[in-house]
Amino acid sequence: MGVDFLGNHGLSIASKPWIKNYAIKKALKASEEGYQSNLKQQKFSPGECEDRYATSQAIIGSAERLLSNPKNISPTYVKKLADIMVKSVVMENGDIPTQQAFKALHGRRPPGFMVISPTKACNLKCKGCYASSSAASLEKLSWDTFDRILTESHDIFGNRFVVISGGEPFAYKDKVNGETKDLLDMVAKHDDMFFMSYTNSLLINEEKAARMAELGNISPAISVEGWREKTDDRRGAGTFDGILASMERLRRHGVPFGISLTATTKNCEELFSDEFMDYFFSEQQALYGWVFHYMPIGRSFTLDLMPTIQQRQWMWKRTWELIKDKKYFLADFWNHGTLVDGCLAGGRSSGGGYMYINWDGKVMPCVFVPYSPVNINDIYKDNKTIADAWEESFFERIREWQAKYLKGNGHRGNLLAPCFIRDHQDVMRQIIADTEPDPENEPAREALLDEGYRKGMIEYGKAYQELSEPIWESQYLKIKKTLDKDEVK
Numbered sequence: 001m002g003v004d005f006l007g008n009h010g011l012s013i014a015s016k017p018w019i020k021n022y023a024i025k026k027a028l029k030a031s032e033e034g035y036q037s038n039l040k041q042q043k044f045s046p047g048e049c050e051d052r053y054a055t056s057q058a059i060i061g062s063a064e065r066l067l068s069n070p071k072n073i074s075p076t077y078v079k080k081l082a083d084i085m086v087k088s089v090v091m092e093n094g095d096i097p098t099q100q101a102f103k104a105l106h107g108r109r110p111p112g113f114m115v116i117s118p119t120k121a122c123n124l125k126c127k128g129c130y131a132s133s134s135a136a137s138l139e140k141l142s143w144d145t146f147d148r149i150l151t152e153s154h155d156i157f158g159n160r161f162v163v164i165s166g167g168e169p170f171a172y173k174d175k176v177n178g179e180t181k182d183l184l185d186m187v188a189k190h191d192d193m194f195f196m197s198y199t200n201s202l203l204i205n206e207e208k209a210a211r212m213a214e215l216g217n218i219s220p221a222i223s224v225e226g227w228r229e230k231t232d233d234r235r236g237a238g239t240f241d242g243i244l245a246s247m248e249r250l251r252r253h254g255v256p257f258g259i260s261l262t263a264t265t266k267n268c269e270e271l272f273s274d275e276f277m278d279y280f281f282s283e284q285q286a287l288y289g290w291v292f293h294y295m296p297i298g299r300s301f302t303l304d305l306m307p308t309i310q311q312r313q314w315m316w317k318r319t320w321e322l323i324k325d326k327k328y329f330l331a332d333f334w335n336h337g338t339l340v341d342g343c344l345a346g347g348r349s350s351g352g353g354y355m356y357i358n359w360d361g362k363v364m365p366c367v368f369v370p371y372s373p374v375n376i377n378d379i380y381k382d383n384k385t386i387a388d389a390w391e392e393s394f395f396e397r398i399r400e401w402q403a404k405y406l407k408g409n410g411h412r413g414n415l416l417a418p419c420f421i422r423d424h425q426d427v428m429r430q431i432i433a434d435t436e437p438d439p440e441n442e443p444a445r446e447a448l449l450d451e452g453y454r455k456g457m458i459e460y461g462k463a464y465q466e467l468s469e470p471i472w473e474s475q476y477l478k479i480k481k482t483l484d485k486d487e488v489k
């Protein structure tokens with residue numbers, strides 16, 4: 001059964017159990033074959049192959065749960081998910097001829113996708129949110145700039161997948177020839193790309209949910225901080241109930257959605273409890289969950305909210321239990337580097353990396369690395385393209401470091417601790433000192449000058465390397481040596 005079959009028989013798959021079962025069986029077989037092939041090719045360590053296999057099984061598990069109620073996904077979504085996400089993004093990894101042309105010209109593979117925050121505007125004021133931190137801001141990308149970034153990411157990088165962040169993406173608006181255009185107008189214009197948008201969801205009313213179902217190429221990832229008390233404490237009273245109402249609306253219109261979880265020292269045990277996970281994955285029927293660890297950047301940054309190294313290791317163990325035992329599709333941006341070859345920042349040269357552009361047009365290596373060598377508005381004023389931004393030495397140095405890190409010293413680098421800013425703060429500071437990108441905002445400038453922050457982050461990175469290295473060697477590289485009982489997954 002091919003992807004075309006999936007696309008053309010979306011409604012039947014969603015409504016006829018035997019077709020759904022057939023499709024799932026085929027997908028499981030492909031996942032098994034992919035695992036065997038990865039092991040044979042030895043491109044990844046044995047443990048990475050296992051993680052990739054477990055995740056593909058969980059993706060199938062999540063799809064099976066979603067399809068168990070055909071009303072939860074509109075036929076347009078089945079077709080667009082099959083055509084764009086499965087075919088163009090997962091199987092073909094974007095537009096290969098365009099990527100090859102880029103490599104021939106620039107010597108390296110282009111980024112696999114872009115993350116764009118088109119607006120700083122937000123209907124909420126969450127504690128510690130980086131979006132609310134810069135004082136003087138243009139607040140949003142113009143429609144033309146936003147449109148051009150997407151067009152170039154499609155035509156120059158060969159991308160078919162885009163992540164939209166914020167601010168609140170559904171608050172984005174701009175006037176074009178006297179007409180107000182919003183995010184969904186942009187999604188409609190780029191209908192051969194698939195969008196995933198982080199959102200607090202409160203602006204997703206009936207009209208927006210219906211439009212998304214009709215478009216079929218955008219999925220919201222809804223932020224939840226924990227149960228009602230914790231979510232409302234960070235995001236404001238009434239937010240939790242508003243989220244549940246949005247989820248109900250999305251299900252009713254057949255729009256698949258995910259959840260986005262930010263773990264802190266205070267909520268991580270709650271987020272990954274059986275009750276919380278079962279509630280959002282089984283009862284609310286989230287298709288996927290993205291896990292972030294609080295990153296001390298932005299307004300009132302503090303190291304105290306960043307999960308401790310022990311909590312981080314517990315989250316690593318716990319998320320794999322949930323993925324393997326319950327087949328919940330969860331991806332943790334710091335603990336699951338084993339799924340994606342480590343750090344993705346700066347448009348990584350081995351493929352699959354990304355770059356980030358914020359509402360001011362500042363181009364940055366990653367949403368969590370708030371330093372920018374160039375502004376996309378200046379690039380366009382000078383008649384250059386996004387490829388010129390990609391060529392900046394700040395990004396190139398990051399790509400060089402990633403390649404070296406992956407190679408490691410004697411064995412493949414530890415992908416349990418690959419983060420450029422969280423785990424390798426000293427490396428990041430050296431590259432910033434050499435290439436002099438501008439801080440995105442005042443807190444980012446302060447963080448560079450703050451000795452306590454520098455020391456705290458470097459100590460954290462070293463301590464986590466030490467804690468995770470024995471697991472990396474024994475469970476991923478399968479180097480034989482005796483471990484303490486606690487270190488065993």
Ligand code: SF4
Pocket residue numbers: 333342343344345366367368369418419420421422
């Ligand atoms: S810098 Fe850290 S958060 Fe950003 S892509 Fe790399 S690993 Fe992920």
